[in-house]
Amino acid sequence: MKQMAAQKAWTDEERLELAAQLDAELDAFIDGLEKKRYEEGWPEDRWQEEMDKHPFFMKRAPQPGDDVHPMFEGLQKLKYDPEENTRDELALNYKEDGNFYMKHKKFRMAIYSFTEGIKTKTDNPDVLAVLYNNRSAAHFFIKNYRSSLSDAQRALFYKPDYTKARWRSAQCAYELERFDLCTQMCEELLEVDVDNEVAIALLHKNKMKKLEIERNQRKEAAEAKRRLTRFHRLRDAIEQRAIKFDDQKVGKKDVLSEELLYPKFLPLEDHPVHLDEDGSTLIWPAAFSYPEFLYSDFYQQLPETTTMRDCLATLLTEKLPYDKAHNYRLGNVHVYYENRKVGCVHKVDEEKQLAEIIAEKGFFVSGGALLFYVVHKDSRVEQEFINERRRPMVYS
Structure with a gap:
């Protein structure tokens, strides 16, 4: 109590003055300390990047090829090391x-x-x-x-x-x-x-599902059997007529496949040769080309009983798009087919049926379809077409 009584009674002004003096002494002490650069932390320009790598703050797992934080490696070792x-x-x-x-x-x-x-x-x-x-x-x-x-x-x-x-x-x-x-x-x-x-x-x-698949399999098997039967009948009809194909491999004349009968012309590809409903007449896809105009017409289903004149009557009913002189009309054209094996052309008798034309020695089905060429009769175009140099086909 005596010690407390002996203490000086401070006024507010004295307290403020003392506080200011202590602050000044502390600042002087800090300024007198040795200046040292802070090098142990993250660089300010890569602070966010380093934060994202730290296992305590990362927002996603490291991906293959990423730099991994040493602490993360340590945690991985603790979790996945066989020795631990x-x-x-x-x-x-x-x-x-x-x-x-x-x-x-x-x-x-x-x-x-x-x-x-x-x-x-x-x-x-x-x-x-x-x-x-x-x-x-x-x-x-x-x-x-x-x-x-x-x-x-x-x-x-x-x-x-x-x-x-x-x-x-x-x-x-x-x-x-x-x-x-x-x-x-x-x-x-x-x-x-x-x-x-x-x-x-x-x-x-x-x-x-098992019942449905089994039913579908039975349907597919039945359809495959019908398709095979139709093909065998078609093959027999073609063989009976001794029809020849120019893309049939040498030494394989007896092999007649569905691929061989498949039309190679885009407008005809869905219409291969087939028999009619009564199984007596072949229905052919056919292409009629006009060399003068580099233009073609297509028949998707043409019965073999049709005459060439009937074909032309249908084709030339309307004027051809590029025939400005209207030269291509019935009675003013000739029709040819090409024997690519020997490299020559044959003129078609317009009164003959297709079956008769196909049966001729020099006629070959080409690309799964009948292919004919129509030219202006007795014209320069016809002479050029006839005299055009053709190379015989070469088979491997």
Whole structure:
């Protein structure tokens, strides 16, 4: 008490003056300290970049090729180093990573993580079952149904009562149209839970799809048989008429394929030669070319009983687009076909039917169609066409 009484009584002005004096002494002390540059922190111009790399502040996981923060490397080592973790711990760490990627729909990254977990060679069947089942789910979501089924079956190997893996197997089997396996998986699920609604629904759906596919297969088989029968009849009709094809390989004259009969001209490609309804008349695709104009007309279905004059009457009913002089009219044109094997042309008798023309020794079906050339009669164009130099076809 005596000590307190002996203390000086300070006025407000004295207190302010003392505070100012202490501040000035502190500033002088700080200014007298040795100046040293701050070098241990992040550079100001790369502060945000360094922040994003720090494992405590990063907003996304490092990508392949990125520079990794030393602390992040340390954390990785703690989590993934075989010397710091048992096989089970490593497998579970990769499983957690995979589940994280699954949650964010990064299914390919999830597959990678689950695969790394399997590679740890843990001998824990429960952990392996989960890893295979989860990888099966990741494959399923990107529609890798075959891989998904394989993993689901592997999960069942390690854990035979694994309901999730059995359900995934059923789903994959349905998508792969392995109906018997799907039925087996669904029935096994119903043995455990007779009221499993999703298994009941898939079992019914699987049965309906199997019936539909089997019905379609029967239809396709019947149609294929009918198509083969039609082709055999067509082939017999062509062989009976001794019709020749200029693109038939040497030494393979007896081989008549559907490809050989397929028209190579774009407007005719959907109209190959065929028999009429009563099976007695061949219906041909035909092309009529006008060399003078580099122009062509096409018949998609031309009966072999038609005469060349009838063909011309139809073709020349209207004036040709480029025939300004109207030279191309009935009675004022000649028709030729080309024998490409020997490199020459033959004039067509307009009174003959197509069947008679096709039967001539020098006539060959070209590119799956009948090919004729129409020129102005007794003109320079006709002479040039006849005298044009043609090289015989060369066969390999």
